[in-house]
Amino acid sequence: MLDNLIFFQSENDYRSLREKVMSDWQNFQTSGNMPKLQRSVISNSWERCKRYDVNPLQKSVPLPKSEIEWKDRWLEEQDWTDITAAYVEEFCRFFNEPLALGLADCDGIVIHNFSQGFNRSQLEKKGYLVGTSWSEEMIGTNSVGTALIEKKPIQILAEEHYCQALHNLLCSAVPILDPMTNHVIGVLSFPRDKDKIGLNEMFGLIDQVKKMERAIGQRTAEYNMRALHAILNASEEPFVIYDRNGMVTFATEYAQACLAIRKCQSISIMLGRDLIALGQQPIITQQLPQEMVYRSTDGNEWKVSFLPYKTSATQYGGIATFRKVAPRSNPKKQSVHGTRYRFDQIITGDPAMDKTISLAKKAAFSEKSVIITGETGTGKEMIAQSIHAHGDRKNEPFVAINCGAIPKELLASELFGYEGGSFTGAKSQGKKGKFLLAEKGTIFLDEIGEMPLDAQLYLLRVLEERMVFPIGAHHPLPINVRVIAATNKDLRKEVSKGNFREDLYYRLQIITLDVPALRSRKIDLPLLVHHFLSGNSMTSSIPAISKEGWDALQSYSWPGNIRQLKNVIEQAVFQCADGIIQPEDFPEEIHRQKESETAKLETVETAQWTYVTNRKCSKEVLLDVLTQTNGNVAKAATILNVSRVTIYRKMKQYKISI
Secondary structure, eight states, X not given: OGGGSOOOSSHHHHHHHHHHHHHHHHHHHHHOOOOTTSOHHHHHHHHHHHHHTXXXXXXXXXXXXXXXXXXXXXHHTHHHHHHXXXXXXXXXXXXXXOEEEEEEETTSBEEEEEEESOOHHHHHHHTOSTXXXXXXXXXXXXXXXHHHHHTSOEEEEGGGSSSGGGXXXXXXXXXXXXXXXXXXXXXXXXXXXXXXXXXXXXXXXXXXXXXXXXXXXXXXXXXHHHHHHHHHHHSSSOEEEEETTSBEEEEOHHHXXXXXXXXXXXXXXXXXXXXXXXXXXXXXXXXXXXXXXXXXXXXXXXXXXXXXXXXTTEEEEEEEEEEEOOOTTOTTOOSOOSXXXXXXXXXXXXXXXXXXXXXXXXXXXXXXXXEEEOOTTSOHHHHHHHHHHHSTTTTSOEEEEETTTSOHHHHHHHHHEEOTTSSTTOOTTOEEOHHHHTTTSEEXXXXXXXXXXXXXXXXXXXXXXXXXXXXXXSSOEEOOOEEEEEESSOHXXXXXXTSSOHHHHHHHTTEEEEOOOGGGOGGGHHHHHHHHHHHHOSSSSXXXXXXXXXXXXXXXXXXXXXXXXXXXXXXXXXXXXXXXXXXXXXXXHHHHHHHHHHHHHHHHHHHHHHHHHTSOOOHHHHHHHHHHTTTOHHHHHHHHTSOHHHHHHHHHHHTOOO
């Protein structure tokens, strides 16, 4: 650390130091021999610059690259750079003179500058324009590039800089470390005239950077806590985070649903333990057991483990994990029956879809009936299967039946079963209905809007009485089944038309989940397309989609939703020949819609220009037309129905240049 800073006792000492540094630099450039008494941090950097073949005689810092590139860099680093501004301003308040500070990223590119009394041209001369590279490979030994390599604060005086362009400066720089990984994420640099030297300034700069790192660490911790919450919510076990007073600060959706745990609730009361002292100082560390067994209100037993988080001897809280104790009477049932889908397989970034999934996860631990609404192909059965696989019934059967695909006269026997010989053609041994097959599990009634009215009445009784009466049976049979229904119809309209029983509608719609149509969640289109491309590529490489192809996909309304999109991508992968999917590789209805929309747009534009051509060719009209045609005189003449000579004459008259 001390080798990286400059120390002197008087102005004479400082003057002598500068003379020695100048002599060392001249000798090194002429002889190539490294001075023996040079600081190691400088000698090591000079050796690197020599290997990089940096020109020591360059008189200026190379100008920055394109504005677009540095803007992209700034946006990439914006999650921490916006923290630095307040601390830099606090540092600058100690000075009553012009000064400039530069903030560079981990590659030594200036991504932000802070100036006080300097204009752009002065910043350019100092090399502190945004986008300027201060890496050692570009400008030799310097505070930014060398600090990135050394990973500690550094001061570089005048001729200690490898290039003459910086010999009039004393530069101080402090690397900014990511508190979580200890990696350098940026550098704060403070260039001064070589005659203005002060060690206190360096310590002040270090102090401000430490404040920045603490603030960055706090924000990182907040980000990581949100990520931790998301990870815990995705788990199939309940988790609870509590503070040092034993108060719940976070409970996963699973914990809230099946254990009725809420934020700000005392974990000691919830677990039935007196874990917190009545005095001012919490003693949760001493009184929390490592493990205990907790019986929830539904009769299930949970093994609870307490994982404290602390620094040194101070505990700040912890995480309680819950694992259900499996019933001893039924050890064999460990697999999920009848489902292929889970919530983590649902591809989405759409807020509305995320809300539906969140509600569905909560519904997984409820015994109430669930109805899922949405257009054909939106993934209603995927949601239904995920609910079953996520909840307490996941190790029991999942039985699905499409109410619209079974003839009316057979639907009752399919749902409720029949006794042997109860009607002509019945099996002699009888048949179990879907409700009995789904015992202790879930029955999924797809397209329930297609169910005949008489079967609806029977279903209503089953839901209310939790009993089924097989056809031909003399006694009802009790059932323990959770019902999930789905429909692509508006059941309220069906009720008003007399096609659906009102009492059944209100019995089903206790928990309603609406799955949005694909056209309303266009943010998911690229995610879904990439997923289907990956799964349907017939070669090791995934086909690309041309811009025109993307335009066609984006503009299509997708009446068949995700199911239709999957089929379209499968066809396109099969059709494309050169690894790039074009609009013509899609079904006709998709690229034809794009063509018709383009034709419609052109018709509208023609109608607009017809109105324009009926007006005098004023300066306003001519400017508008030239803008629309990107300065194409021939096209402008066609639109205005005049000759090109007229256009040129009018442009000269109105002093319009293109």
